[in-house]
Amino acid sequence: MSGYRSRGVVTFSETDASGRFHYTAALKWAENAEHEIYRAAGVPIVRFPRRVVNATFERPFVDGDEYVVELHVEKLGNTSITYGWRILSGDEVAVTGSHTVIHLGESARPAPLPEKLRDTLQRIAPASTGVGQPAGSHC
Template sequence: MTAEAPTAPVLSYGRLVPVTVHFDDLDALGLLHNARYPLMVERAWSELWQEHGIRFDGDWEAAGDACNAVRELRISYDVPVTRTGTYAVHLWLERLGNTGLTYGFRFCSADGAVTYAQGTRVLVRLDAATLRPAPWSERFRAAGRELLRPAD
């Protein structure tokens, strides 16, 4: 008996970022290791934000909006990934607050039609000197607004 992966509607919000599953991403059973999903989501977000000029280059003071920390991560694994190759991460923002945000993600087939895992992650923007919450810049907020999921 094989499990059927849930299908997703045509992508109408967010961004689909290609990712590659390599042989060494698989566990002893030949499945994508559970710890690799969040790593690939993180890499996809990093790529997306770099397109907007937001990146961390080793200097927390200069990092601006890239100076942030994860407050919460939730992920559910729907159907195992059983082979290497090209997949995608569908990314969007659920909420964009003054100092925090919640983003949603799906680890999916390259075309976005099949969902293998999905979840949310809460980030808090930090002041580099105090490590206390700090407001997102207007540039970041403008880019973030483009990624907001429409209300259902």
Template sequence: MTHRFQCRVYYEDTDLAGIVYYANYLKFIERARSEWVRGIGVDQNRLKADHGVVFAVRRVEAEYLSPARFDDLVEVETEVAEVTPARLVLDQRVMRGETVLFTARVTIVALGETGRPTRLPAEFRQLPATP
């Protein structure tokens, strides 16, 4: 299952050359992950309040392929690549039309109230990974 999230490139997202500043791709994919979590029915505020569980990015492997520019409409695609009891790996792509601009493999972990790793909530452990 591929989740899609659209966002517009604003002036604040660009550098002096008028292209998206490299770190802002991480913001785009973060927004897409937040919407994906909401879309699968998980309320992160409730998860924290009821169970003391929050998510943290443990690792990001990123590739910058082609620049996005001011006023571009881009789409972030998110797919589950791997699920273990303690880790969720997502593949994310930032696209402009059919052109892949940026790819990332993001490893997410759950942290408990003490800040130590804990098991992922059941909603995540049951997610199917894409082949």
């Protein structure tokens, strides 16, 4: 998968009473990878509320497990971005998902994506989306 990769370690606070990670942790990990891209592009993080979120859980994580988030652009619109992602436990896919965000302008209404963000996203988009060219594992 072309795109952006982010690594992390499951913290105790991300687990539930069963000792396994709480499902919301995976959504936060994907969101954190997305925010790393925004910071690298120099755009404010606060202007991208979620419109759609989807996740499928295949394998559990426990406190101390390492994970890798692979995030890629599925669709790049004028005011929206759809990200696809998967979270790996070693070589095994533990979670797959996607989410769509809308860029809001100063008036809190949908606004065109900033050009510097669009340029960054085009570098990490898989060629098959028609969005841009593959860019390895970072932005």
